[in-house]
Amino acid sequence: MIRLENVTKRYSSEVVALDDVSFEVPKGEFVFLVGPSGSGKSTLLRLINRQERPEEGSVWVAGRDIVDMPNNRIPQLRRNIGNIFQDYKLLLNKTVFENIAFALEVIGQPQHVISQQVPAVIDLVGLSGKEDRFPHQLSGGEQQRVSIARAFVNRPLILVADEPTGNLDPSTGEGIMRLLDRINGTGTTVVMATHDRRIVDAMRRRVVQLDRGVIVRDQERGVYQ
Amino acid sequence: MIRLENVTKRYSSEVVALDDVSFEVPKGEFVFLVGPSGSGKSTLLRLINRQERPEEGSVWVAGRDIVDMPNNRIPQLRRNIGNIFQDYKLLLNKTVFENIAFALEVIGQPQHVISQQVPAVIDLVGLSGKEDRFPHQLSGGEQQRVSIARAFVNRPLILVADEPTGNLDPSTGEGIMRLLDRINGTGTTVVMATHDRRIVDAMRRRVVQLDRGVIVRDQERGVYQ
Amino acid sequence: MSRLRYMFRETGESIRRNPTLSVASVITAAVSLLIFGLTLIIQHGFDNLLSQWEGGVEMIVYVNSGAGEEQRVVIEDALGQQQGVTIESWSYCDVACSLSDADRLFAGDPVTRSQLTELNIPTQYKVVPLDATQVDILRGLRDRYLELPNVYSVQLAEEQLDLISKLQGFVSTYTTGLWIALMVAASLLIWNTIRTAMFARRREIEVMKLVGATDWFIRLPFMLEGLLQGVTGGAVASVAMWFINGRWTAGVEAFPANSGMTALVVVDGYEWRVGLIVVLFGALIGTIGSGTAASKFLDV
């Protein structure tokens, strides 16, 4: 599903965020990216949806090399990837329903698709009854559920999550992890960067550890270390 | 140094962030505020520097009731309180030195005070040699040190920290805690909101736990629970 | 359908959010386009005023109305004698031609115009001299031609033309300067409004890009907003221009007939063409301003 081959990403001549990184994520897998601050986790995630381009190497997503993909093809690529962030990135002036519907609207989905898929995904993330609330009327955990619903409403092949539990207290974070696990269970590939030792240790999934732009560990059913 | 008396803070008729909270922090103490997301930790901290005003009760800081303090006295109050945030709030277009000097400049300190105090505090937080870097050239932990230096350069009576280690990996977070501990050792009162169980458990200081706007625990030498 | 609704909703919201900048853009665009339109109108008015002197004509010999071909032979002989000596060429402007000249000359004074008919209008010989700067020679000619039978009067261009074309040059230069400066400002403003609008919505745009919206989908509502501002400015300018032109035309009627201003009006439909041009121009700066901004700041 995702394959990086000898990828090097520099932000400037001194800042080498990723240094000759190769790794592969098969369809349906759940991968944790761990490593100290600045080790390149976010950079790696941004390469997958072409928010960044590497200086060297190639990035394959869903069978396509996306490094030299022309700009007008990128929207299509991104429709296959759901993104989840530490700060949720919800639109504050839109309700829960509107936030999720927005993701379908802007890729030109017709109204009947929206009115069918949005309630389904709201149900999936456990927010039924809170459709008309605004983000500020929700707890952090609930906001993160909205952001997951928005990322997943389009049934993407891949979910990419950058420290999704970073702003949440431990028990709320665990709820989010159960949700991501359920989504992973439907066949969606999940790649998640995290600092949260407890979560990594509890889930026991594949762990890829980065340090200063290099993969220093890649372990099936791993721990945070 | 800080005293809250029967403080109630509502953001709207439904959202009661703090409900009849009373508590006191003597000079030189180190207090952790813990509690689940939305329990009112940040709100409590914002009351102390008059970013918010309570609907009921009174807030005493350094011997003054600040709830009805006229607006033109607030700057003076804030010069006695240093603020540290999860997202550092550094100015991205200024160097380390300039970021710290900025805090003195804007309260009208003359050049000779700036050129004396800034290097001293840079030394204190362990950033000597990195004065001319920009925030994006620093690790998260280093950025947080800059933000602490900025909060402390004016030698405030109180340091208020809202999840200062939230964005940092565990070992970097521990470094920040050692620094705050050192600053506390100079007589500065420190109030810190956090989710980080390891840090609270390791420090063994006073712990005040909030839940839905109410203090449910206040423990000397406490743990995260 | 869904897309269209989305677009108009977003455009509307965006305008609502930042009314001052939008209002200022529209005002500036409107004033700029108004001055632009007025410049065209004034030019046209002056052209009317000068129309009878077109083609290097420097002297007009007015012939008594009702003077037939035989009676004009004397005049044509006199003109013919000078042909090649002081006169380069001359042409006869008959009743129909003179009436059409009068249409333009008295455009602002329909009362006077209505007193001129096929029966009483003087016809004209329009004379192009060899050297227009030799005013003394022309004056000599005038005095000689005034003696001829059936000559109603003789007019020289220098008496009128010089002042008017100087005025025309002066007025157009500076009004053109003004509208160009304002047009630059209006374009910058529309550009800026769109930039500000996009900046205000950078979170939305970020999310849109992340979920795979195409650049055009993101760009269009903003371009629509710019277009709307330009067109609104153009429409306001058109209405103002139409109003001012109407007031001026009404005012000119009240001027003394000999004030030389009666031709300085535009009532021949040209004002509608200018109105259309002004709106199109507004649309153009709106689209260009917003299009550049939307393309440039899509990478927020």
Added chain:
Amino acid sequence: MSRLRYMFRETGESIRRNPTLSVASVITAAVSLLIFGLTLIIQHGFDNLLSQWEGGVEMIVYVNSGAGEEQRVVIEDALGQQQGVTIESWSYCDVACSLSDADRLFAGDPVTRSQLTELNIPTQYKVVPLDATQVDILRGLRDRYLELPNVYSVQLAEEQLDLISKLQGFVSTYTTGLWIALMVAASLLIWNTIRTAMFARRREIEVMKLVGATDWFIRLPFMLEGLLQGVTGGAVASVAMWFINGRWTAGVEAFPANSGMTALVVVDGYEWRVGLIVVLFGALIGTIGSGTAASKFLDV
């Protein structure tokens, strides 16, 4: 010292950051102030043109130069006879007074003016009639006074005054409309520039408030920026006005002396006063625009 340096540095940075909006504000302010200044100048020019007719004067009897008091008795008798019948009052404008009238009337045509001296300038009787609308009576008077000895000529206001004051009214109404519209736009723009600048620096402002900067300390650099924009606009407008006025004055000299335009210039120093007013006005809108914005958006 430290504060001042801080302030200028911040102001400079802020302008650098958002040049398009600043440029658009300055252009709009400049054009607005230019039209404002030109309106004043044109008004003044027209006033010059009309100055000899001030105070209800409707007829001027010009007396041959060199006619002494005894020789003017005949004229004064004739005027006295009509006093209370058709004439309300009359006054004598002696050589000095007539020369100063000529100063204004031929301001744009120094050559003609220089030919008028104490020795050859006609003096004037300025006549205020009981009823200015009774043009026929005035014409009758003119014809009678023209017969009197030592009368050089007689002029009636209606021949000149009417057209000119209509033109003056028309021109000032619409130029005033234009500059007011643009002034509104300019104020909104400066307001907006400052708002945008404050929004762009909301992080700085947040930090400043948190570390205890006073509101005035935060506000001043922004107000300085607005002031600067207004003053720059005013200065540009002043220079442009000075240039246009100069070109016009030079142009008028070349007009025919009988074009009635020779008084339509401003060379008496009034243009400098207007230049100053324009700059002050610019400063005013700059300060008001930025002051309101800075106070309103300090709670970012």
